[in-house]
Amino acid sequence: xxxxxxxxxxxxxxxxxxxxxxxxxxxxxxxxxxxxxxxxxxxxxxxxxxxxxxxxxxxxxxxxxxxxxxxxxxxxxxxxxxxxxxxxxxxxxxxxxxxxxxxxxxxxxxxxxxxxxxxxxxxxxxxxxxxxxxxxxxxxxxxxxxxxxxxxxxxxxxxxxxxxxxxxxxxxxxxxxxxxxxxxxxxxxxxxxxxxxxxxxxxxxxxxxxxxxxxxxxxxxxxxxxxxxxxxxxxxxxxxxxxxxxxxxxxxxxxxxxxxxxxxxxxxxxxxxxxxxxxxxxxxxxxxxxxxxxxxxxxxxxxxxxxxxxxxxxxxxxxxxxxxxxxxxxxxxxxxxxxxxxxxxxxxxxxxxxxxxxxxxxxxxxxxxxx
Amino acid sequence: xxxxxxxxxxxxxxxxxxxxxxxxxxxxxxxxxxxxxxxxxxxxxxxxxxxxxxxxxxxxxxxxxxxxxxxxxxxxxxxxxxxxxxxxxxxxxxxxxxxxxxxxxxxxxxxxxxxxxxxxxxxxxxxxxxxxxxxxxxxxxxxxxxxxxxxxxxxxxxxxxxxxxxxxxxxxxxxxxxxxxxxxxxxxxxxxxxxxxxxxxxxxxxxxxxxxxxxxxxxxxxxxxxxxxxxxxxxxxxxxxxxxxxxxxxxxxxxxxxxxxxxxxxxxxxxxxxxxxxxxxxxxxxxxxxxxxxxxxxxxxxxxxxxxxxxxxxxxxxxxxxxxxxxxxxxxxxxxxxxxxxxxxxxxxxxxxxxx
Numbered sequence: 001x002x003x004x005x006x007x008x009x010x011x012x013x014x015x016x017x018x019x020x021x022x023x024x025x026x027x028x029x030x031x032x033x034x035x036x037x038x039x040x041x042x043x044x045x046x047x048x049x050x051x052x053x054x055x056x057x058x059x060x061x062x063x064x065x066x067x068x069x070x071x072x073x074x075x076x077x078x079x080x081x082x083x084x085x086x087x088x089x090x091x092x093x094x095x096x097x098x099x100x101x102x103x104x105x106x107x108x109x110x111x112x113x114x115x116x117x118x119x120x121x122x123x124x125x126x127x128x129x130x131x132x133x134x135x136x137x138x139x140x141x142x143x144x145x146x147x148x149x150x151x152x153x154x155x156x157x158x159x160x161x162x163x164x165x166x167x168x169x170x171x172x173x174x175x176x177x178x179x180x181x182x183x184x185x186x187x188x189x190x191x192x193x194x195x196x197x198x199x200x201x202x203x204x205x206x207x208x209x210x211x212x213x214x215x216x217x218x219x220x221x222x223x224x225x226x227x228x229x230x231x232x233x234x235x236x237x238x239x240x241x242x243x244x245x246x247x248x249x250x251x252x253x254x255x256x257x258x259x260x261x262x263x264x265x266x267x268x269x270x271x272x273x274x275x276x277x278x279x280x281x282x283x284x285x286x287x288x289x290x291x292x293x294x295x296x297x298x299x300x301x302x303x304x305x306x307x308x309x310x311x312x313x314x315x316x317x318x319x320x321x322x323x324x325x326x327x328x329x330x331x332x333x334x335x336x337x338x339x340x341x342x343x344x345x346x347x348x349x350x351x352x353x354x355x356x357x358x359x360x361x362x363x364x365x366x367x368x369x370x371x
Numbered sequence: 372x373x374x375x376x377x378x379x380x381x382x383x384x385x386x387x388x389x390x391x392x393x394x395x396x397x398x399x400x401x402x403x404x405x406x407x408x409x410x411x412x413x414x415x416x417x418x419x420x421x422x423x424x425x426x427x428x429x430x431x432x433x434x435x436x437x438x439x440x441x442x443x444x445x446x447x448x449x450x451x452x453x454x455x456x457x458x459x460x461x462x463x464x465x466x467x468x469x470x471x472x473x474x475x476x477x478x479x480x481x482x483x484x485x486x487x488x489x490x491x492x493x494x495x496x497x498x499x500x501x502x503x504x505x506x507x508x509x510x511x512x513x514x515x516x517x518x519x520x521x522x523x524x525x526x527x528x529x530x531x532x533x534x535x536x537x538x539x540x541x542x543x544x545x546x547x548x549x550x551x552x553x554x555x556x557x558x559x560x561x562x563x564x565x566x567x568x569x570x571x572x573x574x575x576x577x578x579x580x581x582x583x584x585x586x587x588x589x590x591x592x593x594x595x596x597x598x599x600x601x602x603x604x605x606x607x608x609x610x611x612x613x614x615x616x617x618x619x620x621x622x623x624x625x626x627x628x629x630x631x632x633x634x635x636x637x638x639x640x641x642x643x644x645x646x647x648x649x650x651x652x653x654x655x656x657x658x659x660x661x662x663x664x665x666x667x668x669x670x671x672x673x674x675x676x677x678x679x680x681x682x683x684x685x686x687x688x689x690x691x692x693x694x695x696x697x698x699x700x701x702x703x704x705x706x707x708x709x710x711x712x713x714x715x716x717x718x719x720x721x722x723x724x725x726x727x
Contacts, residue, residue, distance in 0.1 A: 023423050087427070146426065314488035315407040317390045331538060334558055335717065338538070341560040342714065343722040346523045350726070353509050 022085040023145070026094050029083055030145040033096060033137055041103035044133040044152035045069060045110065046090040048164035057126065061119075065128060066091075068117055076109045090156060092149060100136050107132045107167035114165075129165035131156055139171050161308050180305060184298050191291050226262065230255050389723075390487045392495040392519070393712025394478070395527065395705075396511065398452045399548030399573055399673060401477055404708040405485040406716060412704055413437070413481065417473035418446030435480045440596065449473035453549055475514040482518040493519040494723045496711040498527035500550050500568055521727045525714060527707050528554030529561055531671045534710025535700060540660055541667045542652060544645055544684075544697075545707070546674025548573035551641065553648040555656065555664070567651065571644040573674050576602055579637035580630075584619075588628050591619040601630065608638045609679035638677050646687045653692060666696040671706040675699055 033040035047053070047065050054062040069091055073084070077095070084093035095103065111130060119126035133155025135148050142148050151170045159168040233255045306313070329335065391406040402412040413436035420426035420434075425445035434442060451474035487493050495518075499511060508524055515522040528543040538556050545552040551572045555565040581598050584591060597619070605615040615634055618625040649668065653661050665688065670681050681697040688695030700706045 020424070146423075146432075312486065314491070315405075315409055315486040316488055317406045317491060318408060329717075330536065331558075334538065335533075338533075338560050339714065339718050339722075342523060342525050343718065343726075345525075345560075346726060349508055349512070349524070353512070 019085055022083060025083045026085075026092075027145045029094050029096055030137065030148060038097055039099035039102075040137040040148075041095045041098040041100070041106075042135045042148045042152040043073075043093050043095065043103065043107065043110075044087075044090050044135075044149070044156040045073065045093070046131050046156055046160065048129045048131055048160065050089050053126065053128075061126075065119070068119070068128075069130070072110060072113045072117065076106060076113055087149075087153075090153070092152065098136075100134075100138065103134050103136060104167070107134055111165065111167065131159040131164045132167035133157070133159060134167055134169045139169070158308060180298060180302050184295070184302060187291060187295050187298060191288070191295060195288065226259060229262070230259065233258060388491050389720075390485070390491045390493050391712060391715040392482065392485055392493060393530070393708045393710065393715055394481060394495055394497045395530075395707030395711065396452060396474075396478070396497055396499065397547050397673070397707075398450070398550070400704065401452075401481050402705055402708040403481045403485050404705055404712040405487075406712065407486065409485050410705055410708070411481065411484040412708075413477075413484070414440060415452050415477060416440055416443075416448060416450055417477050417480075418443060418448045421445060421447055433476050433480075435477065451477060471510055471514060474510065475517055478514050478518040492521070494521045494715055494718075495519040496523050496525055496530070496715040496718070498530045498707045498711050499524050500527055500547075500552055521723045523715075523718070523722075523726060525711065526552070526554065526561065526566065528552045528566070528671070529556070530710035530714060531700065531706045532556045532669065532710070534706060534713050535669060537667065537669060540663045541669055542649060542664055543669045543671060544649075544675075546572055546641065546645075546670075546672040546677075548673065551645060551648075551672075551674065553645070553652060555652045557656070557660075564655070565652070567648040569644050569648065571641050573602075576606070576637050576641065576674075579640050580633055583633040583637060584628070584630055587633065588619070590621045591626070591628055592621065593619050602634065602637075603676075605630075605634050606638050606676070607678035608635060608642065608683045610635075612678065638680070639683070641674065641677075641680070642683050642687055645684060646691060649684075649688065649695075650691060662694075665692060665694055668695060668697045669700060670697050671700045671703060673703055675703045 030040060047069060050062065050065065053065065066086070066089070070084075073091065073093060082093055082095055084091060086092070095106070098106070110132065114128055114130045117128050119128060133152040135142060135151035135155060137148060139148075139151055142151060154170040155168045155172075158170065159166050162168065234251060326332070389406075393404045395402045397415060399415060400412050401415045402410070404410045416436055416439040418434040418439035420429055420432070426432065429442060429445060434446060439446060439448060447469075449470060451470045482493060482495070485493075495515065497511060497515060499508060511524060512522065527547075528545045531545055532538055532541055532543050532554070539558045541556040543552070543554045543556065545554070549572055550568050550570055553567040553569075554561050557565070577595060577598050580602055581593075581595065584593065584598070601615075601617050605613075605617075607613075612631060612635060614629060615631045616627050616629050619628055620626070653664055656664055668684070668688075670684070674680070681699050684697050685695055688697075702709065
C-alpha cells in the first residue's frame, strides 16, 4: 500500500478529509469500538484486473469503475456515513456496529451488485468483479486499526489470489489451510492402507508366479491327502479285484485317472482365484494411482497456500550421532567441566535474578562434586 | 562427576526436534550459526516506522539491519546494543524499554533467519561481553526468552576460543564495535581475573576518524554512517598502505579528500590499550607458562579485519614484552557464533531441559 488518497478531491463526499484525517477518524472509531465493546468490521474492496481493464478501455474507465465501486458500497449499506478511503486501488471502509455475519452479508450484497453493474465501452459490455477482504475487531490477532487493516488486506490478497469475485477472511484462509493439511494427512494414511493391500495382493501373485501355473505348479496341485486317497483306492481294488499284472495295471490306471481329475479340478479353481486376484490387484492399482494424483494435487495446493501465506517451512537441523560432548573428543574431561561451569553460572544467574523460580534439583547441582 | 556425565552424554540418543544456535549479539553486527547449516549476519539496527504513512510506504512494522539503515529517515531507529550490551539501565525508563524491545525484536529476527522448523525446539548460546553486568545479562535473557526455548549466556572471547579448540594457554583478543575483550584461557573456565574489557573498539575508531577528518577538512560534510563505511573499506595500520581518497560533499559538491593518514592513526589508537591489557594478563600468569601464552594470542572479532593489526600488535608486544605471536582467526564475523554453536552442541541435553 504505497499511496493513501481519496478517489477524487473534487467530490464533496470524498474530499472533506485528507487521507491522514480519514485514518485518524478510523482510528477513533476503532478505539471507540474497543472502549464500548461493540462490533466493528473492515472491508477492503478491490476491482479485479483493474490495471488490465484500464489498459484495454482507457484511463477514464478506471475513475468510472472506482466511482461505481464507491456508489455500490454506499447503496449496499444503511444511510449512516462510514469512514472510508482509498489505499492504492482498494477501497477501505469501516462499519461500526457490524459483526462478522453482517459484514459477510454486506460482502455478498456487494458482489451481487457488482455482477449487475452495467459498463460499456464502444458498445461492448465490460464485466466487473470485486475481491473483498473482511476483518472484524473480534478476529484473533486484531488489536488496533493497523492489525484490523492488515487482516482485511490479507483477506483481499487471498481473495484475489483465489481468482477474484469472492470475499475472504484471513481467519477463514487459515481454517482452509488447516483443512487442506488434515485432508493431506487423511490421504496419506489412506494411501498407506491401500499400499498394504496392494503389497498383500502382490505377494499372492508372487506365490502363483512361483508355482508357474498352468504348465507346472505341482507343489500347489499335489497335496498330502492325495497319497491317502491313493492308498484308499489301492485298498479298495485289493479287496474287490483279482490279483495279477492286469489287475495291478488297471488299479494303477484308475488311481492315476482319479488323481488327474482331482488335479484338473484344483488347477481350474486356482486359475479362477488368480483371475479374481488379478482383477482386484488391477482395481487397487487404479485406486492407488488416483490417490497418488489426488495427493500430488493436494500437495500442490498446500504449497500454493503456503506460498500465499508466506509460510517458510524452515531448514531441519542436521543431527549428530551423539548429543552432547563425545567421550572421544579431545580434552573431553576438561571441556565437560567447562560446559558444566557455564551451566552452573547460568543457573546462578537465574537464581540471582528470580530467586525461588529455579527448581531445587538445579540448586543441588551447584555443588561441583554432586552425583 | 565428569566420567559419569561423559558416559551419559555418549549413550544419549540423537535428540531430534532441536535446533541449536550460536548467537553473537554484537554492537555492530549480530550473527547466528545454526545446527541446520544456516549462517546469517545482520547489522544490529532495528527501525520502527515513524507514522502510518511511513508504515504504509515501507509495508513493514519492523525493519532490521541494512534495510533499517537505508530507510532511517522514515524510522525511529535503534541500535539496541552499545558497548556490547543492551542499552538499558535499572528502572523502567522509556529509552530502556524501547531498547529492550528493539533487542528482543533483533533476537527474534536473527532466530527467524536461522530458519527453524515450526516443530523444532530452539536452544541457543548467546555470547556476551566478558564483563557484562548482571543487569545486562538479565536484559539479554529477557530479550531472548521470546525468541528461543532455552538459552545460556557465555563470555564472547571464551566462545571464540572454544570454537577454535584452543582452550589451553591462549590469549584471546575479541575486537567488536563497542568493546574489546581480552581473555586468558588456561584449560579451565576463565574467571574475572582472566578477563579485561575496554571500550577501545570499532566505535572508538569511528569517533577518532570523525575528529581527525573534521579537524583536517572542516569544510567536508559527512555522517557517522559514512565514516563507518570508509573505515570498514579501508581500515589499516600499515606504514605502507594504499592511499585512501574518498569523496565527501562540500556545499553539496562531491570533493575528493585524502584520508590515508587519518585512517591509519585512528586505527592505531586500538593497539596500545590492547597491548596494555595483554601485558597485565601475561604478567599475572604463572611465570613458567608466560612465554607460551605470549606466543598464542588469538585475534578475533570484526576489528581483527584491520589490515596489519596482528603485525602491529606483535611489534608492540616485542617492544614491551620481549616477544609474542598473534594469530588471526579465519572467520572474524562468525568466530563468536561458531564457537557458541559448538558449546550449544556439546552441552549435555539435560542441562538444556533444566534451563527451559
